[in-house]
Structure formats: structure tokens, C-alpha cells
Amino acid sequence: xxxxxxxxxxxxxxxxxxxxxxxxxxxxxxxxxxxxxxxxxxxxxxxxxxxxxxxxxxxxxxxxxxxxxxxxxxxxxxxxxxxxxxxxxxxxxxxxxxxxxxxxxxxxxxxxxxxxxxxxxxxxxxxxxxxxxxxxxxxxxxxxxxxxxxxxxxxxxxxxxxxxxxxxxxxxxxxxxxxxxxxxxxxxxxxxxxxxxxxxxxxxxxxxxxxxxxxxxxxxxxxxxxxxxxxxxxxxxxxxxxxxxxxxx
Amino acid sequence: xxxxxxxxxxxxxxxxxxxxxxxxxxxxxxxxxxxxxxxxxxxxxxxxxxxxxxxxxxxxxxxxxxxxxxxxxxxxxxxxxxxxxxxxxxxxxxxxxxxxxxxxxxxxxxxxxxxxxxxxxxxxxxxxxxxxxxxxxxxxxxxxxxxxxxxxxxxxxxxxxxxxxxxxxxxxxxxxxxxxxxxxxxxxxxxxxxxxxxxxxxxxxxxxxxxxxxxxxxxxxxxxxxxxxxxxxxxxxxxxxxxxxxxxx
Numbered sequence: 001x002x003x004x005x006x007x008x009x010x011x012x013x014x015x016x017x018x019x020x021x022x023x024x025x026x027x028x029x030x031x032x033x034x035x036x037x038x039x040x041x042x043x044x045x046x047x048x049x050x051x052x053x054x055x056x057x058x059x060x061x062x063x064x065x066x067x068x069x070x071x072x073x074x075x076x077x078x079x080x081x082x083x084x085x086x087x088x089x090x091x092x093x094x095x096x097x098x099x100x101x102x103x104x105x106x107x108x109x110x111x112x113x114x115x116x117x118x119x120x121x122x123x124x125x126x127x128x129x130x131x132x133x134x135x136x137x138x139x140x141x142x143x144x145x146x147x148x149x150x151x152x153x154x155x156x157x158x159x160x161x162x163x164x165x166x167x168x169x170x171x172x173x174x175x176x177x178x179x180x181x182x183x184x185x186x187x188x189x190x191x192x193x194x195x196x197x198x199x200x201x202x203x204x205x206x207x208x209x210x211x212x213x214x215x216x217x218x219x220x221x222x223x224x225x226x227x228x229x230x231x232x233x234x235x236x237x238x239x240x241x242x243x244x245x246x247x248x249x
Numbered sequence: 250x251x252x253x254x255x256x257x258x259x260x261x262x263x264x265x266x267x268x269x270x271x272x273x274x275x276x277x278x279x280x281x282x283x284x285x286x287x288x289x290x291x292x293x294x295x296x297x298x299x300x301x302x303x304x305x306x307x308x309x310x311x312x313x314x315x316x317x318x319x320x321x322x323x324x325x326x327x328x329x330x331x332x333x334x335x336x337x338x339x340x341x342x343x344x345x346x347x348x349x350x351x352x353x354x355x356x357x358x359x360x361x362x363x364x365x366x367x368x369x370x371x372x373x374x375x376x377x378x379x380x381x382x383x384x385x386x387x388x389x390x391x392x393x394x395x396x397x398x399x400x401x402x403x404x405x406x407x408x409x410x411x412x413x414x415x416x417x418x419x420x421x422x423x424x425x426x427x428x429x430x431x432x433x434x435x436x437x438x439x440x441x442x443x444x445x446x447x448x449x450x451x452x453x454x455x456x457x458x459x460x461x462x463x464x465x466x467x468x469x470x471x472x473x474x475x476x477x478x479x480x481x482x483x484x485x486x487x488x489x490x491x492x493x494x495x496x497x498x
Contacts, residue, residue, distance in 0.1 A: 038368050039331025041293050046285075057306045082288025091339060094366035114390060115364065117343035119287050141363060 002176040002242040004216045006036070006064035011205045013059050015198035015225045019072055020049030023200045026072035029085040032058055033098040034065040035173035040096040044085045067171040071100035076123070083120035087169075088128050090116055092136060093143040095172045099128040102222055103165030103181055127166070131156050146175060146241065150249060153177055153239045161237065169220065176242040178220045180234040185224050187231045188245060190216040199227045216245030251425040251491035253465045255285075255313035260454045262308050264447035264474045268321055269298030272449045275321035278334040281307055282347040283314040284422035289345040293334045316420040320349035325372075332369035336418075337377050339365055341385060342392040344421045348377040351471055352414030352430055376415070380405050395424060395490065399498055402426055402488045410486065418469065425491040427469045429483040434473050436480045437494060439465040448476045465494030 001009055013032070021027040030049035033042040041063065049055040049072055071086035078084035087100040101124035108123050115136060116129035131153075138144075138152055153170070157179045160166050167184050170177040178184055189196075191214075193207035220242070224231035234240050241249040250258055262281070270276040279298035282291040290312065294301040298321055320335035327333035336349040350373035357372050364385060365378035380402075387393075387401055402419070406428045409415050416433050419426040427433055438445075440463075442456035469491070473480035483489050490498040 036295075036331045039293070039295075039334065041331060042291065044288070044290050046288075053306065053310045057302065061302045082285045082290060085288065089338075091366065091368060093363075094368055096368055114342075114385075117340065119340060119343055119345055136363075 001065075001068040002171070002218045002220070002245055003066050004214070004244040006066055007215070007217055008062035008064050009068050009070070010059055010062055011196070011198075011203070012219060012225050013070065014203055015200035016070055016072065017049045017055045017059060018200040020055070022050040024072070026074045028073040028075040028080045030055065030070070030072040031085050031087050031100075032068065032070040033087045033089065034063045035067045035096070035098070035171065036063070036065055038095060038173060040089060040098060040173065042087065042089055042098070044082060046080055046082050046085055067173050067176050069098050069100050069169050069171055069176070071102075076104040078121035081120070084122045084125075086124060088125050090128070090132055092132050095143065097132065098171050099124075099131070100169045101127060102167040102183075105160065105163040105166060108163040127160055127168075130160075143172070146243075150177070150239060150241050153179070157239055158237070167222065174243070176218075176220070177239050178234060178242065179239045180236055183222050184220060184234045185222070185231040186218055186220045186234055186240070186247065187224070187226075187229055188216065188218050188247070189229070190245070195228070196226045197228045199225060218242045218245045218247065250314075250317040251420075251467045251469070251494055252315050253463070253493040255315055256464070256466055257311035257313050258317050258319070259308055259311055260445070260447075260452070261468060261474050262319065263452055264449035265319055265321065266298045266304050266308060267449040269304070271299040273321070275323045277322040277324040277329040279304065279319070279321040280334050280336050280349075281317065281319040282336045282338065283312045284316045284345070284347070284420065285312070285314055287344060287422055289338060289347060289422065291336065291338055291347070293331060295329055295331050295334055316422055316425050318347050318349050318418050318420055318425070320351075325353040327370035330369070333371050333374075335373060337374050339377070339381055341381050344392065346381065347420050348373075348380070349418045350376060351416040351432075354409065354412040354415060357412040376409055376417075379409075392421070395492075399426070399488060399490050402428070406488055407486070416471065423492070425467075425469070427483060427489045427491065429485055429487065429489070432471050433469060433483045434471070434480040435467055435469045435483055435489070435496065436473070436475075436478055437465065437467050437496070438478070439494070444477070445475045446477045448474060467491045467494045467496065
């Protein structure tokens, strides 16, 4: 979720939580990261989200954030365990970066120089470490402008998707980057707001009651989270960049 | 807390939570990190722990860990905000490192080469980044043996405490390192177990009922958390190393 004003994810998280073991097969842990300013809070649980006390907290405690990334895991590589639970976090250029991957990279062993090393055994964390290493090599001192960053991400994604399915979400708290390999949809909620109804649970919310006219929220998800709003597929094999609740590139 | 079997911190956390704004003045946020294997979960909240819904979760949800570090903050440098909330986490040598500081370093501007940069404005995160940079310079490829690591920490602590008060806790999930500058106490709980009573709240626990005879737990805290157990001061200006619930050096 990428927004122009700090927004809580409680409604969307209700449907998302159900997919972690109740309405869907992603039972091998879950996690969610909220940026608040430059800070980030990451809640991880190797339990299925449908049974997790931490997920209950997240569903009930409205944490307002401009950029939120959540992930439910179906293990492909690496055991079920905390160190293999997405999203992953590292610091680069004095900012936190949050990364979540949906897919599977096979025979994937990028040359890592030690600047960022995986703690767990997933292909996903390996790809994240390789990405950050590449970004620091290219831009050693400070974060580049958004367009240069996007170009570097496009190049990295093109190289990495040769190893398999590589849908990912990445954020530094300012912008949210989404790479679609196989499946990724998005929706922008803005005025005039309407009533949204979850796909995974019989729960509705009237956004007129909880928003102001200038609020704008982009939601990005593998599969649409609601069944009465207009979700769009993101372009395949491209990195899409979201800022202030809009798809900007 | 450093233990020889995964142990939850629910009892001790009850007293600790009260110090964050109720029985003590540390109102400017709090955090706790639990290692589970190589993975780590960090719960942070810029609210006082005595009012925090996240603290309520931690108090009630028994997360079992060999190494747990908790911190309640009274801001000296850096605003109250998530990015300035301890403990801090970074990755080095493919392991997570967790750091919390109690004290204040003044005119402290170590030369950082960009390998680890602070996200917030605290002297504490600056010191942590400098420490990790120093460790990677000294041991570029892999984590050294515990004694070599301890010697490097002693050297770093001696250099850094010239800038002010520098009590800190550091863990990589295997061992817990504690540097006492001004105040730091510890206690080892092992068989025969007895009834412990919190200082900050009228709450007791009979550890005979919740332990097995081989369990051993070291608790390290600025001030003793219980009023009927034998807490010892740690040696001043030294880094103490705990492993498997014992002070080993």
C-alpha cells in the first residue's frame, strides 16, 4: 500500500490475513512492514496469519503509514522459520529498505561480496542482498534520483527473472516499487469514494466515512483483495513506481 | 535475557513495561528484540510502554528466545519517533545484530564510510553503525571466534566511552554482550528455583512451576527487576559476555 497521507491497513489486512492458511494455501509464515517517517516496524510470524496473535494485533491496531508491505508465505526454498519470513529489511544510504518476493528463483547463486548477506536460506533474501549490493556499487554514496533508481531496478529485474518467477515489492518509505513477472494487480482509491467489499471475508467498508477528499491510496496485490472495485493488472516484466498513492511510472 | 533453553520474558517484561512511563521516566518509546534461531523479531513503539498495545501483546504472547534485548527510552538526542527507538538491528556476516544503549555520547561524530549508516538522529545508532563498520574492517569475511570478538568490543567500548556514558547490550542470537559504564546489574536464575517478586508491580512467579531442572537464565538490567533475588553489579568499563545463561567472561 502506497498513500499520500498516513493510512491504516486494517480493512485490507482482514482479507489478506485470511489468505494465510484459511482461504488460501500460504501457511508458512507472514509478515508486514510499516514505514513511519524514516523508521520502519516489521512484524513477522512464522505461524499462518489466520492463527497468529501478531496478526490479530495488526488487524486491530491502526498503524498509519505511507508505505506498507505485507507478505504471506508458501515455502519453496528454505524451511518455515523466522529467518525465512518476508518481508526482509536492510539499511542502505541511511534508509531502511523493505523487500518481499512472490515466486521462485532456481539455480540462483549471485556473487555476493559480503556487503549484504542473507541470514536465511531463501532465494528471495539472496536476491534482495544482491539487489542492494548492486545499488551500492552503482551509487556508492547517496541515493540517486527516482528515475535513476527505477532504471537500475529495471535492469536488475531483467537479469534476475532469467532464474524464475520474480514478482517483488520494494520500498524505502518514500516510494513503492512493484515488479510483475506473473501476477500483480493494483487499484487506486480516491474521491469519490465508495463502499468496498472484501473477496475473502464478508466485510465491507464505506471509505466516505473514514477518508478526506484529498486522500489517495494505491493498493498492489497478487490477486485483487476486493470484489467490487476496479483492479488493473500491472504491466508484465516491468518495475512500476508508486508515489503519493499514484502509479507514476 | 540470555538463556540455555528458549524462554519467554512475560514475567520480567511486566515490570519492565511499567518503567516506561508508569514507575519510571522512560516515556519516549520502547522496543524489544527476540532472536529465534538466526531470525529476529523486533517490536518497536514510539509510545510509552505502559500505554502501548504492542507491549500488551508482548506481555501476553509467550515468545521463547535464547537472547532477548528490550529497551525503554528517555530521549537525550533525536526526537521521539520510530527511527530513534531502540533496539536497532543490522546484518553483518549473514547474522542479525541487535543493539540497545543507555547513556549519552556528546560531540560524537565517528567517521562512517557508508557501510552502515544511521537512519535516525541518535548518538546510539551512530555508535552501533561505527561498531559494525569497525568489526567488518577488522574481520572482513566471517565472524571471528568469541574471544576475538570480545576483545574487539572491549577496544571499541574503551574508545567510545570517552564521549560519555555508554552502557550497551549487543547480541547476535548466540551470545549477549553487556558493557557497563555507569549502571548494569545481572542475575542468574537456575535450580534450585524460588519465587521471584517484581519491584515495579505486585506480581510474583514460582519458577519451580515453569522450569525444568536444567534451565538457566541470565537477566541483565540497568536496575534489578525483582526485590527478593540476588542481583550483582557487572564490572565497570568492561564488556561482559553471556552464553547459555551464564556469565562466561
